[in-house]
Amino acid sequence: MEFPIIDLLEYQSSVDWLSQHLHPNGLQCPTCGQPSEQAWVFRTTKRSGLITYRCQGCQKVYNLYTGTVFQQRHLTPPQAVLLLRGICKGESSQALAQELGLTYKTVLDLRHQIQANVEAHQPDTPLPDHETETDEMFQNAGEKRDPAP
Structure with missing residues (x-):
């Protein structure tokens, strides 16, 4: 049985969460850095429903996914x-x-x-503790009479 979990999330709460985590300083133009409050609302995309902004300073177009791995994805x-x-x-x-x-x-x-x-x-510095604890472990030791890979 397939469960349509995608239909259970609210659209606006997802936009707010992504905006908070992908753009912690607020959504701004990737070229000149003007905040989206000073940009024109250019259009709303059909597939993803994202608001696309046009910067008043440099005329570049951007949205919530600009500069992330989700850029150019629907x-x-x-x-x-x-x-x-x-x-x-x-x-x-x-x-x-x-x-x-x-x-x-x-x-x-x-x-x-x-x-x-x-x-x-990932930071290149070592961990501050001398000991590291884990809760779970996966070990592939091979089967009986079979050597480990």
């Missing part, structure tokens, strides 16, 4: 929120694709881009 904000949630939880790309109504390739490409961005922003 994801609705609830789809983007649930995709990020699924990737953080470690759900399979196939399950996410079915749940969100996306293709497997789209989910896999976005997963790889997000993981590459996370890896690029």
